[in-house]
Structures are given as structure tokens and as C-alpha cells.
Amino acid sequence: MTITYEQALGLCRSDPEAAARLICELAAKVEAQQLQIDLLLRKVAELERKVAQLSKNSTNSSKPPSSDITRPAPQQRQQGKRKIGAQPGHPRHERPAFPEADIQSFHDYRLDACPECGNAEVAFLDGPPRAQQQMEIEKVVVFKEEHRSYPVWCERCRKVHYHPFPEAVVKEGLFKERLTALVTYMKAVDHASFSTIRKFVRDVLGETVSRGYLRKVVAKASAALDAPYAELLDRLPLEQALNVDETGHKDNGGKFWTWVFRAELYVLFKIDKTRGSKVLLDVLGEEFNGVLGCDYFSAYHKYMTDFSITVQFCIAHLIRDIKFLTGLPDAETRAYGTRLKREAFNMAKRFRENGKAYFEFITTPGIGPTNNLAEQAVRFVVIDRRITQGTRSEKGRETCERLWTVVGTCAMQGRSAFEFILAAVRAYFRGEPAPSLLPALG
Numbered sequence: 421m422t423i424t425y426e427q428a429l430g431l432c433r434s435d436p437e438a439a440a441r442l443i444c445e446l447a448a449k450v451e452a453q454q455l456q457i458d459l460l461l462r463k464v465a466e467l468e469r470k471v472a473q474l475s476k477n478s479t480n481s482s483k484p485p486s487s488d489i490t491r492p493a494p495q496q497r498q499q500g501k502r503k504i505g506a507q508p509g510h511p512r513h514e515r516p517a518f519p520e521a522d523i524q525s526f527h528d529y530r531l532d533a534c535p536e537c538g539n540a541e542v543a544f545l546d547g548p549p550r551a552q553q554q555m556e557i558e559k560v561v562v563f564k565e566e567h568r569s570y571p572v573w574c575e576r577c578r579k580v581h582y583h584p585f586p587e588a589v590v591k592e593g594l595f596k597e598r599l600t601a602l603v604t605y606m607k608a609v610d611h612a613s614f615s616t617i618r619k620f621v622r623d624v625l626g627e628t629v630s631r632g633y634l635r636k637v638v639a640k641a642s643a644a645l646d647a648p649y650a651e652l653l654d655r656l657p658l659e660q661a662l663n664v665d666e667t668g669h670k671d672n673g674g675k676f677w678t679w680v681f682r683a684e685l686y687v688l689f690k691i692d693k694t695r696g697s698k699v700l701l702d703v704l705g706e707e708f709n710g711v712l713g714c715d716y717f718s719a720y721h722k723y724m725t726d727f728s729i730t731v732q733f734c735i736a737h738l739i740r741d742i743k744f745l746t747g748l749p750d751a752e753t754r755a756y757g758t759r760l761k762r763e764a765f766n767m768a769k770r771f772r773e774n775g776k777a778y779f780e781f782i783t784t785p786g787i788g789p790t791n792n793l794a795e796q797a798v799r800f801v802v803i804d805r806r807i808t809q810g811t812r813s814e815k816g817r818e819t820c821e822r823l824w825t826v827v828g829t830c831a832m833q834g835r836s837a838f839e840f841i842l843a844a845v846r847a848y849f850r851g852e853p854a855p856s857l858l859p860a861l862g
Contacts, residue, residue: 517592518553548854562625577714588849595637597849601842603634604641608823609837611807642819644848648857649822652688652829655858657704659683661786663713664720665794666695667802670810671817676819679703680798680828684786687797687828688858691817697723711780711787713794716770724777732780734791775779797828829857 423431432439501578528549533540567589569582596601606612606620614631622628656662662681669676669691679696681703692699697719704712706727714720714734724731780787799825811817826844830837843855 435526517551518555523553562627587851591640591849593636593640594633597846598842600637600641600845601838603637604823604841604845605838607638608827608841613808638819638823639815640848641845642815642822644844644854645822645826645841648844649688649825652686652825652857653690655686655705656681656683656688657708658710660710660714661784662704662710663788663791663794663797663834664700665714665791665798666717666719667798669801669805669820671815672810672812672861676817678801678824680794680801682794682828685823685829685833685859687832689801689821689824689828691811691821695719697726701727704711711784713787713791715791721774724774730780730784731774731777732784732787732789733774733777734789735778736790736792738778800824800828826857832845833859 428439431442483788530544531542534542567585569585570840571580571582572578592600603617603621606617607614611621614634617634618629618631621634662680664681666677669678671691674693676691676693677699679690679692679699681690690699690703692702700712700719702725708727708729711730711732712720712724713734715734715737720731720733723729779789804820804824811820826840828834828839830840840855840857846852847854
């Protein structure tokens with residue numbers, strides 16, 4: 421019910437008690453409505469906070485690109501008459517020809533008459549021929565051999581004896597060195613599952629093996645890479661500049677972490693149960709004298725504080741964090757204002773306490789302003805994790821550490837991961853020293 425000013429004034433003069441009751445009733449309704457409004461404002465603030473949190477992605481926070489739920493919409497190309505393919509002025513890319521020494525057979529073609537007029541009196545020139553090169557795999561791609569040890573009888577000990585097989589033959593088993601390296605390459609570089617490799621062996625090589633045997637094959641390659649991996653692990657504390665990052669790893673349902681340490685000439689992966697600074701302490705030690713490029717994660721901050729380590733915090737992460745702040749909605753509620761103030765305070769505190777650690781790259785050769793190098797190296801692991809679903813044992817984790825280290829390092833150095841795995845496997849089977857992943861020592 422609504423009343424006019426004159427009616428309200430008349431009620432107050434004629435019946436003050438009734439006017440007082442009406443005022444109290446209206447005040448109670450206003451208070452109840454205000455409580456409802458406050459509740460709705462709190463809900464709005466909470467929803468805005470959640471929306472802001474969900475809006476975090478790789479472009480405005482420290483989250484990796486792999487965590488993005490949706491990708492930014494691709495930019496629309498300008499409308500025009502541009503054709504698909506190479507554009508005018510674009511340099512032409514051609515495959516280099518095979519060296520003549522690598523060609524097993526040649527097929528020569530010569531005209532015996534002019535193709536236009538039929539004249540048979542054609543003269544052969546001394547110029548180079550046109551060439552069309554081809555390559556093919558042999559129909560029988562597997563070379564099979566058998567080692568035989570014949571029995572002898574000893575009258576003295578009354579026993580049958582056999583000549584022992586060579587140690588390399590025993591170590592190799594069914595798959596020799598090249599086939600062992602091929603299976604390992606498919607597992608490490610191609611992210612192939614054991615089921616996929618088993619199908620390849622069956623359909624292409626014409627043989628049937630179990631997934632369990634393929635695991636043993638890869639385990640042999642992992643053992644062959646123990647020495648190259650240990651060499652890099654020992655070298656890490658001596659580096660003058662390192663970039664470090666970490667990402668999740670699944671092992672038999674458990675949560676582990678894959679750490680990546682990227683130096684100038686190599687990269688090393690280590691899988692550990694913890695994401696804390698203990699890993700940095702175990703790998704680099706207390707007296708690491710180089711510069712550590714990393715993000716602002718607490719483990720790196722603690723390692724820096726506890727042991728006075730020189731750190732270059734990633735400026736790209738800082739820019740993304742600031743970008744996230746600038747993208748927050750302008751909420752007038754106290755709750756959201758408090759959150760915004762806290763975020764800004766944390767950013768100011770970060771600069772006040774560790775501002776120097778964002779600009780070490782200016783005076784330190786070999787370290788960059790961002791941690792992009794480590795993030796690029798860890799993307800390979802993220803892809804592998806999504807395809808293979810992780811590992812199932814400590815041996816599996818060790819195998820991943822070694823294979824990822826080889827693949828990442830060979831990619832950095834422009835070397836063939838297959839050839840390195842093959843060289844390591846060959847040395848392992850023959851009891852020879854393993855090759856080195858360090859170019860100066862390889």
C-alpha cells in the first residue's frame with residue numbers, strides 16, 4: 421500500500437501510535453530487503469571471482485599452454501586474391517640430392533630419335549642429365565640369424581657341455597641393436613604405445629612379439645643410456661646458466677613431477693615425487709654458482725633464499741600476471757575490492773623483495789629474461805604424457821628420464837636421436853664405453 425505525504429502527515433496527527441507501528445513495519449521490510457541485497461552482492465562478488473579465475477590462461481598467467489580449455493580464436497585473414505601455397509618472393513625449398521656414392525643403381529634413358537620430327541640422326545651432348553631420384557625399403561626388411569652351440573660329452577665329469585654364447589648375443593636376445601634402437605625410437609620420439617609398436621612389428625616386420633617383451637627391449641636401451649644421463653647429471657651443478665621448469669607426471673595412479681633442466685648444450689629430465697625445493701637441492705646442491713632462470717614458483721624462491729642462489733625470474737610470467745590484473749572487472753563490492761587490493765599488494769611485495777631477480781639477464785651473459793627455453797623443452801613431455809598416460813614403476817620413470825633427455829638434447833644439437841640410441845645400445849651390448857651427449861666429449 422502506498423500513501424501520500426499529506427495522508428502520512430494526517431495519520432501522524434490523528435493517530436501517532438498507528439503511525440509509529442507503520443514506520444516500524446516499513447523499516448523491518450527495508451532491513452529484510454537490504455539483507456537480501458547484501459546476500460546477492462556477495463554472490464555476485466563470488467561469481468566474479470570465479471569467472472576471473474577461470475579466465476586465467478597461458479596468455480595472462482603462469483599457466484602452461486596445455487592447460488588452456490579453449491584456444492584464442494584464430495585471426496581472420498584479410499580478404500583478397502591471395503592464393504594458397506607459396507607466395508611471390510618466397511624462397512624455394514628443395515630437397516638436396518642424394519650423393520652419388522649412396523645410390524645403389526642407375527637407370528639411363530637416351531632418345532634414339534627426335535620426339536617431335538622423328539629424325540633418327542640426333543647428337544648426344546656432354547651436358548649433365550636430368551635426374552629423378554627415388555628411395556624404397558626392401559620387401560624383406562628383417563635379417564634373421566641363428567647362433568648354435570653344439571653339445572659335447574665329458575667322460576671325466578660325466579656331463580654334457582655347451583660352448584657359451586658370446587656376451588653380446590646374450591644381452592641382445594631376440595632383437596639386435598638396430599631393432600632395439602628402432603623400438604626405443606618409436607617409443608620415445610613417436611610417442612607410440614607398446615600396443616602400436618607391437619602392431620608395427622607384426623604388420624611390417626611380419627613377426628609377433630608381446631608387449632611385455634617390448635618393455636624389456638626399451639629397458640635395455642634405458643640401461644644403455646645410464647652413463648650418458650649420469651654424465652649430464654654430474655655436469656648440471658657446474659653450469660653458469662640454467663633454465664628450470666616442472667610439469668605433472670602420472671605413475672600408476674600416483675602424482676609425480678617431471679623437472680626439466682636446460683643448459684646451453686643439453687637438456688635433462690628428472691621425475692620426482694615432490695615439487696618442492698628439495699629436488700633443486702638434490703640436483704644442483706647448496707653451492708650452485710650459476711644463474712637459475714625460472715618462474716616465481718615457491719620452490720625456486722625458497723631455494724634462492726635458503727642458499728643465496730642467483731635467480732632470473734621470468735619476465736614473461738610477470739607480464740602475464742599483470743595482464744590478468746588489468747583484465748579483472750571493476751567490482752564495487754568490498755569482497756572483490758579486497759581481493760584486487762591483495763593481488764596488487766602481492767605484486768608490489770614481489771618487486772620490493774625480489775626486483776633484482778627480474779633483471780639479472782642485463783648483467784649475466786647466457787641467461788635470458790624469460791623462462792621460455794625450459795617451457796619449450798617441457799612441451800614434449802606434456803605431449804607424451806597425454807598420449808602414453810604416464811608410467812607404472814620406478815624403472816618406467818627412469819626410462820622416461822633417460823629417453824626424454826636424449827631426445828631433447830639431440831634436438832638441441834641437431835643430432836639424430838635414433839643414431840645416438842643405436843650407438844649407446846651397440847656399446848652396451850658389446851661392453852664398450854657409452855657415447856657422450858656432450859658435443860665436446862662425444
